[in-house]
Amino acid sequence: MLKICIIYGGNSVEHEISIISANSILNNLNRKNYKISGIFISKKGEFKEAKIVCSKKGIKFSPTRKDVIFSIGKKNPILVKELANKERKINVDVFIPMVHGTGGEDGSIQGLIKLLDKPYVGSNVTSSAVCIDKIITKRIFQNLGIRTTNFIEINKYDWKTSKSKLNNLVYSKIKIPCFVKAANLGSSIGVYKTKTKKDLSKNINKAFKFAEKIIVEEAVMNPNEIEVSILGNNKLKVSRPGLVVPSSEFYDYNAKYIDGKSTIEIPWEKIRKNPSIEKEIKKNAMLAYKSIGCSGMARIDFLYGETKNTKSKKLYASEINTIPGFTSISMYPKLMKNVGISYEKLLNELILFAIEKFKEEKKLSTKFI
Secondary structure (H helix, E strand, O other): OEEEEEEEEOOOOOHHHHHHHHHHHHHHOOOOOEEEEEEEEOOOOOEEEEEEEEEOOEEEEEEEEEEEEEOOOOOOOEEEEOHHHOEEEOOOOEEEEEOOOOOOOOOHHHHHHHHOOOOEOOOOHHHHHHHHOHHHHHHHHHHHOOOOOOEEEEEHHHHHHOHHHHHHHHHHHHOOOEEEEEOOOOOOOOEEEEOOHHHHHHHHHHHOOOOOEEEEEEOOEEEEEEEEEEEEOOOOEEOOOEEEEOOOOOOOHHHHHHOOOOEEEOOOOHHHHOHHHHHHHHHHHHHHHHHHOOOEEEEEEEEEEEOOOOOOOEEEEEEEEOOOOOOOOOHHHHHHHHOOOOHHHHHHHHHHHHHHHHHHHHOOOOOOO
């Protein structure tokens, strides 16, 4: 029986979503095949053992006060600190990192698990760090010839010293309306639609509360928000594109997780009449996934519409999510279910891909002579 450990929580603003995703995975893993444990990361960054308890909606993780200690380089590197200074070992065969945003989706957790010399679900340190950075991701899109919206990068120092110059650059290159985004967060946190010049500086200052650098990108007018899921390491399984119809002006945090009024269309109806769009979406999604070196899973987001600079409807690559949401309403598992991969089967395959990737990496030589 494989021993699976789900790491969740974290000290990012996506902490609560991570908890929901972790509990959803817990309820969909077949406990006849796996022995499951949990490690909770508090908002203070403390690692605590999480126990499985019963609830009205099934089972869920409940954090304890017991510290989890990692001993790098040892055969059994994970310990739980019990009372009276006693320590208990946790045996883990595969980790499932489900820490969304900073500290988890940026390669940090992946780096820790790599030092523990254990397999883990999802992309490696480098790919995770690249994909969480919206600026780097969009530059890679451009280098690959994948269309993405025009954008400029602003860091805190430049904003403090050249505010007027940067505002004028936005007006001329990006144009209003536009989107102001924290460069390295997900779940639409730190994202502000800017409709007037008056709001630009205000929204930039808001975004800087969440990140050291931000991105200002042109708005796609009344866009179709399209998502596609990818599963695998080398031989990829790609879902059909799905459409998100947000309950608000764009797919913000409230529309994603709070009000429950957003709707989805799987597959996107438009591709039935225009299959070339689906072909373009899948081609670009796989190209980006492979070029950045993603593995295991990712959800790639696109926008379809026109901008003030184009005046005609086109497809724009938006971002890559290496730890997509796994809640009951999340698009990643729903898109995969549409192509015949149930939630349980999806988790089984992700675990197998993690082991496959780990074994391949172990074949690499660590000696030069």
